[in-house]
Amino acid sequence: MSDLLITNVRPEDGPAADILISGGRIASIGPGLAAPPGCPVHDGKGAIAIAPLVEPHVHLDKILWGLPWHPINVPAGLRAMIDNEVEIRKSLPWSVEDRAGRLMRQCVAMGSTHIRSHVDISTFYGLDNLHGVLAAWEKMQDAVGLELVAFPQTGMLIDPGCAALMEAALDEGASVVGGIDPGTIDGDPKGHLDTIFGIADRKGAKIDIHLHEPGELGLYEMGLICDRTEALGLQGRVVVSHAFCLGDGPPDKVAAMIDRLAALQVGIISAVPGEIAFPPMFDLAARGVPCALASDSIRDTWNPHGNGDMLDRCWLFAFRSWCRTDAELLACLDLGTARGAALLGLPGYGLAPGCEGSLVLVEGENRAQVLVDRPARALVVKAGRIVAEAGRYAGPGAP
Amino acid sequence: MSDLLITNVRPEDGPAADILISGGRIASIGPGLAAPPGCPVHDGKGAIAIAPLVEPHVHLDKILWGLPWHPINVPAGLRAMIDNEVEIRKSLPWSVEDRAGRLMRQCVAMGSTHIRSHVDISTFYGLDNLHGVLAAWEKMQDAVGLELVAFPQTGMLIDPGCAALMEAALDEGASVVGGIDPGTIDGDPKGHLDTIFGIADRKGAKIDIHLHEPGELGLYEMGLICDRTEALGLQGRVVVSHAFCLGDGPPDKVAAMIDRLAALQVGIISAVPGEIAFPPMFDLAARGVPCALASDSIRDTWNPHGNGDMLDRCWLFAFRSWCRTDAELLACLDLGTARGAALLGLPGYGLAPGCEGSLVLVEGENRAQVLVDRPARALVVKAGRIVAEAGRYAGPGAP
Numbered sequence: 001m002s003d004l005l006i007t008n009v010r011p012e013d014g015p016a017a018d019i020l021i022s023g024g025r026i027a028s029i030g031p032g033l034a035a036p037p038g039c040p041v042h043d044g045k046g047a048i049a050i051a052p053l054v055e056p057h058v059h060l061d062k063i064l065w066g067l068p069w070h071p072i073n074v075p076a077g078l079r080a081m082i083d084n085e086v087e088i089r090k091s092l093p094w095s096v097e098d099r100a101g102r103l104m105r106q107c108v109a110m111g112s113t114h115i116r117s118h119v120d121i122s123t124f125y126g127l128d129n130l131h132g133v134l135a136a137w138e139k140m141q142d143a144v145g146l147e148l149v150a151f152p153q154t155g156m157l158i159d160p161g162c163a164a165l166m167e168a169a170l171d172e173g174a175s176v177v178g179g180i181d182p183g184t185i186d187g188d189p190k191g192h193l194d195t196i197f198g199i200a201d202r203k204g205a206k207i208d209i210h211l212h213e214p215g216e217l218g219l220y221e222m223g224l225i226c227d228r229t230e231a232l233g234l235q236g237r238v239v240v241s242h243a244f245c246l247g248d249g250p251p252d253k254v255a256a257m258i259d260r261l262a263a264l265q266v267g268i269i270s271a272v273p274g275e276i277a278f279p280p281m282f283d284l285a286a287r288g289v290p291c292a293l294a295s296d297s298i299r300d301t302w303n304p305h306g307n308g309d310m311l312d313r314c315w316l317f318a319f320r321s322w323c324r325t326d327a328e329l330l331a332c333l334d335l336g337t338a339r340g341a342a343l344l345g346l347p348g349y350g351l352a353p354g355c356e357g358s359l360v361l362v363e364g365e366n367r368a369q370v371l372v373d374r375p376a377r378a379l380v381v382k383a384g385r386i387v388a389e390a391g392r393y394a395g396p397g398a399p
Numbered sequence: 400m401s402d403l404l405i406t407n408v409r410p411e412d413g414p415a416a417d418i419l420i421s422g423g424r425i426a427s428i429g430p431g432l433a434a435p436p437g438c439p440v441h442d443g444k445g446a447i448a449i450a451p452l453v454e455p456h457v458h459l460d461k462i463l464w465g466l467p468w469h470p471i472n473v474p475a476g477l478r479a480m481i482d483n484e485v486e487i488r489k490s491l492p493w494s495v496e497d498r499a500g501r502l503m504r505q506c507v508a509m510g511s512t513h514i515r516s517h518v519d520i521s522t523f524y525g526l527d528n529l530h531g532v533l534a535a536w537e538k539m540q541d542a543v544g545l546e547l548v549a550f551p552q553t554g555m556l557i558d559p560g561c562a563a564l565m566e567a568a569l570d571e572g573a574s575v576v577g578g579i580d581p582g583t584i585d586g587d588p589k590g591h592l593d594t595i596f597g598i599a600d601r602k603g604a605k606i607d608i609h610l611h612e613p614g615e616l617g618l619y620e621m622g623l624i625c626d627r628t629e630a631l632g633l634q635g636r637v638v639v640s641h642a643f644c645l646g647d648g649p650p651d652k653v654a655a656m657i658d659r660l661a662a663l664q665v666g667i668i669s670a671v672p673g674e675i676a677f678p679p680m681f682d683l684a685a686r687g688v689p690c691a692l693a694s695d696s697i698r699d700t701w702n703p704h705g706n707g708d709m710l711d712r713c714w715l716f717a718f719r720s721w722c723r724t725d726a727e728l729l730a731c732l733d734l735g736t737a738r739g740a741a742l743l744g745l746p747g748y749g750l751a752p753g754c755e756g757s758l759v760l761v762e763g764e765n766r767a768q769v770l771v772d773r774p775a776r777a778l779v780v781k782a783g784r785i786v787a788e789a790g791r792y793a794g795p796g797a798p
Binding site: 068069071072073074273274275276299302303304305307316318319320321322324325326329365366368369372373 | 468470471472473672675698703706715719721725728
């Protein structure tokens with residue numbers, strides 16, 4: 001909750017102005033603001049100021065970020081990749097806390113000041129992953145907001161005891177109940193979803209379900225998710241991540257599903273896969289469905305790609321969607337900033353007086369060019385505190 | 400044709416070695432090489448050495464690289480984009496020479512030491528684009544190889560006189576005859592291809608045809624291209640760029656076409672579109688078709704994306720192809736290096752004694768990691784001459 005005067009910036013690439021943050025909130029934006037006594041001043045040097053990037057889907061406990069190169073060597077198929085990960089994680093040289101801390105610092109350096117992360121819960125992990133991630137976050141709470149999803153990566157009904165651990169996780173720092181491919185992992189769509197929604201209902205938690213299952217199967221399960229959202233009055237508190245079925249399902253059924261998602265305010269998060277179809281994000285946005293982009297898997301046992309940079313992810317979405325006009329490019333940026341904040345329900349998000357004093361400075365001509373070129377973030381501010389500068393983490397615990 | 404001793408590098412991420420270049424060619428690679436009298440020495444500091452990147456398809460005359468941000472504002476459709484470009488290029492503040500020079504320096508800085516560029520030829524451009532690009536290249540021939548394609552972007556048969564200008568271009572520095580979508584631009588597949596192949600036959604030139612036309616139409620025209628390649632004995636001298644039809648055509652017909660392309664050594668270049676299907680490059684490579692990746696359109700009136708970095712393009716291909724293992728990642732890099740050189744028939748390409756003394760140094764753990772992270776090129780060497788260092792052009796005319 002700090003004070004900071006940032007001079008000579010261009011909010012949303014508009015005319016030059018100063019931004020005064022008082023007590024962690026934006027007090028005013030305008031030309032020629034004076035620094036209150038004792039308030040630090042940062043010269044923005046004409047950089048563009050934007051509200052922070054938002055990372056709504058990542059796996060902080062899975063990450064190998066910062067470790068020596070890990071050659072991926074795993075048969076295709078979800079189950080094989082899950083089992084492979086469990087085996088490798090038995091002998092990593094760094095703890096969950098070490099690895100999660102490294103990635104959080106990277107996310108902050110790239111301009112994300114809020115993260116929703118899934119953490120694997122199972123009877124063999126127990127709550128270790130949750131505790132490890134929370135231990136890392138404890139040291140840098142002033143730099144980044146964090147929301148944790150109790151995620152049954154390795155299966156829930158097929159791992160008796162897992163659901164109880166997920167419920168316990170909600171008492172120890174998680175606030176969202178996760179789920180995964182109810183048909184193919186647990187082999188029981190009804191059982192999987194009833195359990196998850198039951199936990200959420202009892203604990204007043206949100207829900208965020210990984211749904212990779214394609215086409216008609218995915219749409220069927222999305223329908224089950226909507227049924228339960230409606231029955232339990234969980235409108236606005238349920239998210240489906242990945243939702244490939246909205247990309248590859250029959251167009252008429254997808255259109256009908258989008259209407260239902262909008263009515264129930266069920267959110268959709270996409271990590272922009274490179275090789276398969278993904279949800280029609282612009283259609284979702286236009287029709288009122290909460291929606292956002294995310295990094296998902298980054299340099300872990302599943303995938304060698306990724307860097308925790310949501311600006312990069314927004315550009316990948318632009319590239320995958322053949323966006324060319326400035327309006328299209330800005331709509332891509334929106335999916336990694338304001339729409340992410342709205343989907344997660346972040347209070348006080350925005351670049352306006354009264355909002356949280358969090359922002360990103362980046363040098364460039366305008367936001368469209370910044371999206372295309374993805375320059376290093378010149379400054380990242382969280383609630384009035386400088387947490388990254390010149391592309392490097394500068395928050396609590398920085399070297 | 401310079402001498403250079405580069406010490407302490409890891410060729411192809413193998414054991415540490417020195418590389419001695421004499422008279423522009425690699426004389427030896429091994430540990431503890433001594434510098435001949437007067438030979439400059441560069442400390443590679445443990446960087447990985449690879450043979451240079453190859454840029455086989457770019458449009459040096461179209462580029463707006465370095466100019467203020469150009470907001471794209473053009474209706475969809477190939478004809479609309481072509482007409483839009485012609486209009487905008489009437490009033491650009493920089494000449495073709497200025498713009499082409501800037502992009503060539505950028506390509507070299509990113510590690511490409513050979514470029515094949517198309518240049519627009521038409522009755523209203525005349526040979527101005529060819530002359531402008533050649534004027535830029537004249538000043539930096541020691542930094543980069545250049546091969547030019549006389550390209551009828553705006554139509555050939557529908558622009559009487561264009562074909563004669565294309566033929567004239569071959570006398571003034573171009574060495575490849577271009578073509579574009581015979582069915583939809585000129586509206587005459589037979590006429591378009593007969594004209595192009597006629598010019599190539601008379602002038603002993605190579606051929607490189609833009610083929611965006613999809614599915615059955617594209618495959619039909621590719622068949623016509625193969626017919627003429629065979630009839631005129633142009634095996635190994637014809638390339639089809641883009642070739643979307645190999646990505647979206649009926650699988651059995653695509654398979655048959657790949658066999659024919661292999662038999663005739665007709666090459667395929669893909670720029671890795673973000674939103675549509677592209678040729679199955681690994682299948683092409685496995686079945687003996689010359690094939691490579693390329694940047695194509697970069698920051699021009701068509702497209703705001705791109706940066707002239709072939710390592711970036713190889714990564715995009717990896718991302719679009721869900722490549723995860725080291726072997727897969729190295730195969731992607733191959734499509735931007737050795738396969739590009741083979742497709743263009745570059746003599747002496749490679750990182751071995753006797754090859755041209757051209758190479759790229761990049762800091763990293765191994766080539767797979769370098770492909771994923773795409774760090775700045777530490778050093779770029781062309782025939783023994785340092786032409787870029789620390790990501791910046793350092794060849795003839797460098798600031």
